[in-house]
Amino acid sequence: MKKLIVAIFLLAGTFPAFAQEQAPKLYTLPSPFDRYTHYQVTARYTGAVPLGSFSSNYIDKSSFENYSIALEWVFQNAFSVGGELGYSFFNKRLPRAIYSTDQGDISAVQTRTLTQYPVQIFANYHFLGKNAAIQPYVQLSGGGSILDYTVYYGSLANQYQKIRPTYGIGVGSKFLFKKDGNFGADIRIKYEGTSLDYDYVDKGVSSLNTSIGLFYRWW
Amino acid sequence: MLRKASFLIISATIWLTSCTKDPINNLSDSESQVFSTNHDKSVDFKTFKTFSISDSVTVVQNDRSVKALTSLDKDLLTRIITNMQQLGYTYVAANKKPDVGLSAARVTNTYLNVGSTPYSSYWGGYYGGYGYGYPSYYTYETSESFWSVSMLDLKNADATKQLNVIWDAQIRGNGIGNSNYIDGMVDSLFGQSGYLKIN
Numbered sequence: 476m477k478k479l480i481v482a483i484f485l486l487a488g489t490f491p492a493f494a495q496e497q498a499p500k501l502y503t504l505p506s507p508f509d510r511y512t513h514y515q516v517t518a519r520y521t522g523a524v525p526l527g528s529f530s531s532n533y534i535d536k537s538s539f540e541n542y543s544i545a546l547e548w549v550f551q552n553a554f555s556v557g558g559e560l561g562y563s564f565f566n567k568r569l570p571r572a573i574y575s576t577d578q579g580d581i582s583a584v585q586t587r588t589l590t591q592y593p594v595q596i597f598a599n600y601h602f603l604g605k606n607a608a609i610q611p612y613v614q615l616s617g618g619g620s621i622l623d624y625t626v627y628y629g630s631l632a633n634q635y636q637k638i639r640p641t642y643g644i645g646v647g648s649k650f651l652f653k654k655d656g657n658f659g660a661d662i663r664i665k666y667e668g669t670s671l672d673y674d675y676v677d678k679g680v681s682s683l684n685t686s687i688g689l690f691y692r693w694w
Numbered sequence: 695m696l697r698k699a700s701f702l703i704i705s706a707t708i709w710l711t712s713c714t715k716d717p718i719n720n721l722s723d724s725e726s727q728v729f730s731t732n733h734d735k736s737v738d739f740k741t742f743k744t745f746s747i748s749d750s751v752t753v754v755q756n757d758r759s760v761k762a763l764t765s766l767d768k769d770l771l772t773r774i775i776t777n778m779q780q781l782g783y784t785y786v787a788a789n790k791k792p793d794v795g796l797s798a799a800r801v802t803n804t805y806l807n808v809g810s811t812p813y814s815s816y817w818g819g820y821y822g823g824y825g826y827g828y829p830s831y832y833t834y835e836t837s838e839s840f841w842s843v844s845m846l847d848l849k850n851a852d853a854t855k856q857l858n859v860i861w862d863a864q865i866r867g868n869g870i871g872n873s874n875y876i877d878g879m880v881d882s883l884f885g886q887s888g889y890l891k892i893n
Contacts, residue, residue: 573886580731580732581729583728584721627718629721630721630726
């Protein structure tokens with residue numbers, strides 16, 4: 476009996492010691508973000524510069540009324556896939572001018588607008604690990620854009636609404652606020668193109684978009 | 695997890711669709727005004743010398759029309775006369791066989807077809823029994839109030855047995871019932887119709 480009590484005491488002493496030795500090993504395990512496929516949601520604010528014939532024929536004014544939200548599945552390898560839902564609004568006001576049409580001549584102040592709700596799926600390839608402070612990536616995306624093309628002649632509107640194919644290619648980087656953390660920033664530069672052939676826009680809508688975003692990731 | 699994800703997407707959709715805006719709510723009255731004109735391209739206006747104008751304005755509202763001559767209507771008709779004279783036409787009385795006749799209408803109808811606009815009541819007195827000939831391109835629809843001004847070919851009415859509309863114009867937008875804008879609005883109609891000039 477006495478021997479048993481001594482043995483218990485000894486064991487009681489060794490167990491905490493054992494636990495203390497294991498603790499650093501547990502800590503050095505890879506982060507859950509490296510070990511598991513995890514989720515990430517990113518909200519972005521975007522400045523967009525019109526390009527090509529969209530810029531020269533319709534609206535050349537940059538837009539700062541663009542927002543998007545993306546949900547992303549980040550795999551254990553270097554890839555991630557997700558969906559992004561956006562809102563984008565371009566507009567430009569022209570001084571009064573006379574426009575000749577088949578219906579005659581119209582003198583009006585013209586307000587040109589283009590509103591889009593792009594819904595896209597995307598794939599990212601990341602160049603560094605999930606817990607690197609800076610995580611550069613390249614992105615390809617494609618989907619459909621709920622598009623509203625409206626030219627106002629004074630208070631009269633010529634409106635065209637359609638869902639058109641859209642695509643994008645971009646480079647960006649995620650910046651973790653703290654190692655292993657859930658929050659971070661995202662900067663992305665992306666070319667986006669949407670097919671459209673109507674009225675002033677005959678070769679599609681294209682723009683170069685620079686966005687800043689915040690993300691939250693979890694597993 | 696999937697439920698959480700769908701909730702995020704639904705919230706995002708609501709948030710995004712709430713962004714719809716009105717891009718023309720900052721237009722001033724005069725900026726909102728639209729002047730549209732059209733003419734029969736086969737007509738040489740230099741063949742006309744004299745004109746007359748109806749002595750009142752037709753007020754068209756929901757398929758009914760009445761004659762009116764408010765101070766606003768008088769301002770409009772007077773300014774039309776001034777513009778026609780500046781373009782080289784001579785103003786004569788309606789019974790002096792004018793080459794062209796002008797009439798104006800205040801339309802506050804919805805989905806009005808021009809074919810139902812009764813220009814005839816005035817000119818019908820002189821050209822009783824003639825039908826009205828509208829060029830084939832002359833159609834429009836509307837869901838607002840607007841001014842309509844028309845020029846009819848009276849010179850060739852005997853030969854063609856109909857009164858052809860050879861020039862028409864509309865004024866749409868905000869403030870079109872404001873007398874301060876009348877002169878500017880009428881000047882715009884004639885200003886953008888250089889082909890009417892005969893002097």
